[in-house]
Amino acid sequence: MSEQLSANNPVNLRLPDGSVRTFDGPVTGTTLAADIGPGLLKAALAIHVNGEIWDLSRVISEDSNVSIITRKDEAGLDLLRHDCAHIMAEAVQELFPKTQVTIGPNIDDGFFYDFARDKPFTEDDLGAIEKRMHEIVKRDEEIIREVWTRDDAIAHFKSIGELYKAEIITDLDPDQEITIYRQGNWLDLCRGPHLPSTGKLGDAFKLMKVAGAYWRGDSNNEMLTRIYGTCWRDKKELKAYLHRLEEAAKRDHRKLGREMDLFHLQEEAQGSVFWHPKGYTMWLQLEKYIRNRLAGWGYDEIKTPQLLDSKLWEQSGHWAKFRENMFIVPDEIPSTEDDAPILSGKAKLMALKPMNCPAHIQVFKQGTKSYRDLPIRFSEFGCCHRNEPHGALHGIMRVRQMTQDDGHVFCSEDQITAETIDFCTLLSSVYRDLGFPDFKVLLATRPETRAGSDEVWDRAEGSLEDALKATGLEYGYAPGEGAFYGPKLEFHLSDALGRTWQCGTLQLDYVVPERLGATYIGEDGAKHTPVMLHRAILGTLERFLGIMIEHYAGRMPLWIAPVQAVVSPITSDTDEYAREVYDKLIAAGIRAELDIRNEKINYKVREHSHKKVPAIFVVGGREAENASVSVRRLGSKHSTVLDADEAVAALVEEGRMPDGTAEVSESNDGTAATA
């Protein structure tokens, strides 16, 4: 069909309400918007054409289903954010002419743009850049889409010193259309689409922070300087977002850990946690809970050594594949001579265990095992050390000494599916108990650095995926993210702020049991190597407690709260009665405190509320007279007067540790139900 013919053909555009507008020939989104009304023309940002988002200026020459996109649409917000990134890049290059642009994608709540510059940007530069951005918005520069040839584009970007852009184009799929967006005197390679002009952006944006980021995300490449920004439809949304950040900061486990006196960290033991009595109470409760649950699913708990000979790690494959994350200790008596080296450097080496699996295999190997013994399930609250990079450490979420709720299941190949189903059932029940009903599953496949042949990996990945299918859980993939000895399932839970955390894992391992010589006698009387499933539900207690603290904003469920109740007399006249109530709580097994300090009740209520104590029992003359208590629950402005014994009994009931028998909560979307 020739151009001329199509130009004379009428074009029918069907709008979302079903109505059709007919034009004499090809039209642009702008024309359509104007045809519908001046209000829409003003609000229009782009247009959906048969499911694709187009610039308003692009010519539509065929009958299409269309809808105009405004800033009210989700797609409109995405456009605003991406344009905001472009406007930021324009501002940066106006202010700092020798800076090269690289990539600038949208992210949750905003965008970033990575720049190459001799001197990295600092936070002090953000004010000037932001100011210039507002000027560019005021200039209301028209944004023009142009299609260039590949060679022209490469030549152009090379000629202006934009080597990264030239590299990006060079690496693009040869069939990919090269589009350039021009605004004012500035232009950028971009797939688009974009707003019709910079003025449409508005003023609800803010540059948030600067950071270093490697070119193409590879730590072997040079480091670029990244600027993060946030962008919204209007000032009100921006303000709400900033408020949300402030609220999230209040939940920070490092802040709450200090305020609630749970733990501390100090530089002499970086990456390892000093647990205080209150924090360790939470730890012990969580440990007790998961221990109970594991025992109910056929796990036998063991305890294995911290320091193991490097020979074992060589054999297991850790020495070759994991050594840079291990703490190595020479097995030698250090010299006490003043002028002699402390260590000779000649001693044999031991290593603090970074994982428990080789030690569990040693336990398995004691005595002869029969196929009738399988599956054997060992659990251990294994304290592991990993030499994590300094920059990775973060509160108690990312530490160097960690305690896993670890376990290894030794089984035959035909037991993998049943064990996987059981594990997923247990895991979803645990997450539900702990307040995290929603989680996602990813199948992580072979990494580049790995032990074992491709044939073994084919088998392992196949078995694990088959078993995963049998659980009925929905899942995605994490290519290349498997452990060095086998593929794994990653369980990512969502917290109250919608963030996701990888906690649980199930790893299928054909490699390490064989390397370490684990065998059992099969039905056929011959030796076979068992399959090993490495699994953890919480992941590590440190991280999981950190997640729980932030998820609950410190207001822990009663069973895990370090102090469950405080008894506080109004005046010292009722100290004695307060002590009676306190004794009742203690006798009932409640973690209670008695606060008979010479302070006003207002002061005490305020202080215990800040410390997130779930229940305050206030007792005055009235309560003492009729053996009652005035109970004020955390988060409530009101108090309830109850019979003292009943109040204690109610607290005992509420504070019962969950055991997996609770009803499935409504927020569970069903993905967690596997039983």
Added chain:
RNA sequence: GCCGCUGUAGCUCAGUGGUAGAGCGCACCAUUGGUAAUGGUGAGGUCGGGAGUUCGAUUCUCCCCAGCGGCACCA
């Protein structure tokens, strides 16, 4: 590990080329007060560590360490 920022009292933070200050917390005294701060008095810091410049450094310069925000890595 890489980039940037920060490091002052237990906590949150102000401040200065002439050896430091606030609020909260803590101690003591007074106050006995019904559900988110009673008042007063006092103690407490070699200003992250080391070196340099200077008559003099917490302040300026350099190096190191740690924390924070990211990147990379990861439970």
